[in-house]
Amino acid sequence: MTGIWAIVPIKDTHFSKSRLAPVMSDRMRRQLALIMFEDVLTALLHAPGLEGIMVPTPDVEITRIGRRYGVEIMAEPTPTDYNRVARQAACRIAEQGGDAALILPADIPLLTSGEVQAVLSAASAMQVAILAARDGIGTNGLLLRGPDVMVPHFGIHSLHRHRQLACSHGLSHTVMDFPGFGFDIDTSLDIYDLWMLASPTETGRFVEQAIRRGEIKVEKPCQVM
């Protein structure tokens, strides 16, 4: 194993996207998680410069889809946690001789292969690249060169934490903003914003159709005066 590997952890899709429970049924949330995963895989598979894709997951359907796309599945017999399972995958890639790992979630369906390529080339001289979430405080991607130079700490205020960690380890690092990387689908507000964008992705189409059929309840967010 050499080169740069993407790591896309995804949990059991029966329990995915729980924050969307107020506006979507369990069945729809599961479908949304599966479709977003496929959009992310499609972007990664078309990005020149990536050697491979590793997907840590306990989910049977994700395993089936991943294998169809030819990605490497890292089985996760019991649910772990995003950071822990991402770290395990990164260590596995490091042990097998991989040069770098790009850790990203499976819920950023507007990701493009151009963005991935841009990160890989712009950050080619950096040990760490932190891909900002659009809220400006989260992290939606972490490029680590080598894969185990730093332990990922995704979660609330993770952008600041990742910066601090890189500094304290003396690692060269950069923070980058891209619309696709930045846009993770967590809440009904994200669904509304995605709908407004009329994105030509599979996820964009799924959301548009589901809203039209009344299967997702969206409300225009209140304007703060």
Ligand SMILES: Nc1nc2c(ncn2[C@@H]2O[C@H](COP(=O)(O)OP(=O)(O)OP(=O)(O)O)[C@@H](O)[C@H]2O)c(=O)[nH]1
């Ligand atoms: N393999 C694996 N992936 C995880 C785990 N926990 C979270 N993830 C993935 O990490 C990414 C970011 O997680 P979240 O944004 O919290 O997504 P989510 O857990 O589906 O959404 P909520 O239930 O609303 O928190 C998604 O791709 C998740 O599927 C886990 O225990 N194992």
Ligand SMILES: O=C(O)[C@H](O)COP(=O)(O)O
């Ligand atoms: O900010 C982060 O580290 C990630 O976006 C995870 O946060 P989320 O669970 O809110 O997506």
